Amino acid sequence: MRGVDALPAGAGARGRADGFTDWLVGAAASRRLLTDRFVETFESWGYGFIVTPLIEPLDTVAAGVGVAQQSELFRFMDSDGALLALVGERTVSVARVVATQLHSGPFPLRLCYAGPVLRHQPPNAGRRRESLQAGCELLGATGLEADAECIALAAAALEHGGVHDVQVDVGHADFIPGLLESAGLDGAARDVVLAALARRDLVSVEASLEGTDVADAERRLLLAFPTLRGGREILDTAASGLRGERPLRALRELARLWELLEAHAITDRVHLDLGAVRDWDYYTGPTFEVFSEDSGFPLGSGGRYDRLLGRFGDALPATGFVLHVDRCHDSVGRRGGIASAPAVLRVSWEADAESTALNLARRLRARGVACTCDLTAGAGGEVSVSATGARWPRDGRDETGSIDAAVDALSRSAP
Amino acid sequence: MRGLRIALPAGTLLEGACDILATAGVVQLHQSCFDRELSVAEAGSVYVKVRPTDVPVYVEMGACDCGIVGKDVLWESGRECYELADLRFGLCRLVLAAPRDSPLVNGVWPESLRVATKYPEAARRFFAARSLNVVLIRLHGSVELAPATGLADCVLDITATGRTMAANGLVEVAEAGVSTARLIANQAALKTRNELVGSLAASLRRAAAAQRSQGAA
Numbered sequence: 001m002r003g004v005d006a007l008p009a010g011a012g013a014r015g016r017a018d019g020f021t022d023w024l025v026g027a028a029a030s031r032r033l034l035t036d037r038f039v040e041t042f043e044s045w046g047y048g049f050i051v052t053p054l055i056e057p058l059d060t061v062a063a064g065v066g067v068a069q070q071s072e073l074f075r076f077m078d079s080d081g082a083l084l085a086l087v088g089e090r091t092v093s094v095a096r097v098v099a100t101q102l103h104s105g106p107f108p109l110r111l112c113y114a115g116p117v118l119r120h121q122p123p124n125a126g127r128r129r130e131s132l133q134a135g136c137e138l139l140g141a142t143g144l145e146a147d148a149e150c151i152a153l154a155a156a157a158l159e160h161g162g163v164h165d166v167q168v169d170v171g172h173a174d175f176i177p178g179l180l181e182s183a184g185l186d187g188a189a190r191d192v193v194l195a196a197l198a199r200r201d202l203v204s205v206e207a208s209l210e211g212t213d214v215a216d217a218e219r220r221l222l223l224a225f226p227t228l229r230g231g232r233e234i235l236d237t238a239a240s241g242l243r244g245e246r247p248l249r250a251l252r253e254l255a256r257l258w259e260l261l262e263a264h265a266i267t268d269r270v271h272l273d274l275g276a277v278r279d280w281d282y283y284t285g286p287t288f289e290v291f292s293e294d295s296g297f298p299l300g301s302g303g304r305y306d307r308l309l310g311r312f313g314d315a316l317p318a319t320g321f322v323l324h325v326d327r328c329h330d331s332v333g334r335r336g337g338i339a340s341a342p343a344v345l346r347v348s349w350e351a352d353a354e355s356t357a358l359n360l361a362r363r364l365r366a367r368g369v370a371c372t373c374d375l376t377a378g379a380g381g382e383v384s385v386s387a388t389g390a391r392w393p394r395d396g397r398d399e400t401g402s403i404d405a406a407v408d409a410l411s412r413s414a415p
Numbered sequence: 416m417r418g419l420r421i422a423l424p425a426g427t428l429l430e431g432a433c434d435i436l437a438t439a440g441v442v443q444l445h446q447s448c449f450d451r452e453l454s455v456a457e458a459g460s461v462y463v464k465v466r467p468t469d470v471p472v473y474v475e476m477g478a479c480d481c482g483i484v485g486k487d488v489l490w491e492s493g494r495e496c497y498e499l500a501d502l503r504f505g506l507c508r509l510v511l512a513a514p515r516d517s518p519l520v521n522g523v524w525p526e527s528l529r530v531a532t533k534y535p536e537a538a539r540r541f542f543a544a545r546s547l548n549v550v551l552i553r554l555h556g557s558v559e560l561a562p563a564t565g566l567a568d569c570v571l572d573i574t575a576t577g578r579t580m581a582a583n584g585l586v587e588v589a590e591a592g593v594s595t596a597r598l599i600a601n602q603a604a605l606k607t608r609n610e611l612v613g614s615l616a617a618s619l620r621r622a623a624a625a626q627r628s629q630g631a632a
Binding site: 122125167169200202203204206227229271273289291292293295298 | 607
């Protein structure tokens with residue numbers, strides 16, 4: 001076993017900040033490739049790529065992340081004393097752009113983005129503070145067709161990126177609040193249950209329902225929360241015995257959404273999950289999360305958020321999603337499926353053959369073959385290319401003829 | 416498809432965790448199974464013994480699908496896991512306790528209070544609801560010593576029987592929480608391995624209810 005002394009000396013105290021990552025050769029390329037694949041898919045569905053700033057006014061950013069997460073923002077002061085923040089997600093920036101610059105349409109408006117987001121995390125928690133997100137927003141469309149498009153597009157992007165065996169859990173933000181309302185719980189009791197659900201504490205949900213006069217059908221659904229999950233059939237199971245219009249409307253919307261997802265041919269990887277939502281203040285309709293067995297965290301999430309745009313200007317219905325590129329990259333990497341950077345050929349040359357070598361390298365690159373050219377000459381008078389064993393005399397002619405023929409042969413054999 | 420990876424807490428809850436898994440018919444494990452190895456594969460699943468405070472870490476990060484851990488650990492962990500079931504064993508209470516001669520014992524709350532605790536998050540939540548000028552002092556063990564040495568006016572600590580507190584001359588002033596063992600699950604595992612996790616939760620719930628009614632009889 002090699003001792004720790006065999007490791008290169010580190011930078012000591014001048015290392016990186018905790019929670020940040022240097023992406024080195026190979027990993028950086030495959031991460032960029034994955035991002036490109038996502039954006040290519042978005043664009044192939046007609047979503048226009050936009051770039052928004054890394055820094056926004058704190059008020060703007062805070063509108064998108066909810067009270068609980070505002071303390072996670074990196075905040076600082078502008079030269080005039082105004083408070084700024086590094087973006088913790090990018091939907092709110094897109095919403096700001098649309099509300100302030102694209103409000104005259106034409107709608108529906110399809111936009112996509114990819115970029116870093118930053119959030120504070122406790123030290124040594126093993127969580128990233130800077131991560132890469134790619135996402136889409138579909139604005140100005142109220143119908144479930146828009147929600148179905150976003151779910152199908154997220155699935156298509158993951159597939160194009162090589163993120164396989166994903167599972168999409170689709171829920172509805174109005175189902176549980178509607179259920180609690182129609183169950184006759186007063187506002188305070190509803191808030192207790194919703195807060196417990198938001199922190200995933202199902203023991204407290206059960207405890208807070210004890211001693212209340214919640215009707216049987218609603219109580220059964222609330223206690224079965226983690227198992228309210230499956231295909232189209234769970235909607236009928238859930239609806240039986242329910243009288244409230246609000247939860248029933250949510251179930252009807254999910255039934256229609258399921259039909260649309262069938263038309264998109266993706267129901268093989270979709271589950272309906274009536275307990276899937278937690279951000280009830282933010283989401284207003286169908287929502288979804290994407291999971292894979294390779295990751296302990298969701299790879300992506302999205303849903304309808306018809307209230308956000310109104311905070312920046314005219315109200316506008318909106319739906320969209322985000323993919324967590326780094327989690328997707330991890331997930332693909334765990335399967336050994338990261339596409340490696342293309343091999344780079346090395347062109348060596350010997351005295352006086354420099355121009356032949358550089359000419360060969362130029363032609364190789366022009367045909368999409370990556371190559372480096374040695375910076376110093378070897379001995380003799382030939383040009384050679386690594387990994388192929390090909391050699392040329394200095395005048396660029398070999399037995400088979402011109403250098404072009406050789407370039408053709410190399411292009412064909414290049415990895 | 417692989418079975419579940421389940422994190423069990425070393426220490427006082429390990430025996431109860433093994434018992435309830437056996438009662439539930441999930442797996443026959445005894446805590447001595449972990450004497451030689453920290454990881455035991457049984458009936459298609461893998462059980463790992465880790466420090467109680469590390470259980471939510473393993474589960475949140477997805478290294479384990481599920482875990483059994485005391486609620487007192489979850490108060491402090493700041494990790495996002497589903498809390499699926501109250502397993503009803505390992506009962507202990509979080510109490511505010513003060514020396515016998517403290518005015519607190521007579522219901523007189525001083526304007527400022529120094530509180531020694533191993534549970535700063537639970538303490539912060541408890542005192543946030545009460546307008547007191549509280550200075551929390553985080554300790555990692557033997558909290559009972561803090562008032563006797565003048566480090567703090569009182570303690571906020573876990574007690575099962577109250578004996579340790581009494582032996583150190585401390586009297587319970589208020590209850591700040593009740594803790595029992597909980598089944599927790601990773602958010603992705605709950606979705607991607609829904610049937611396995613759901614059936615584990617259902618079995619353990621039934622066993623917890625059975626054990627409690629047995630204990631009551």
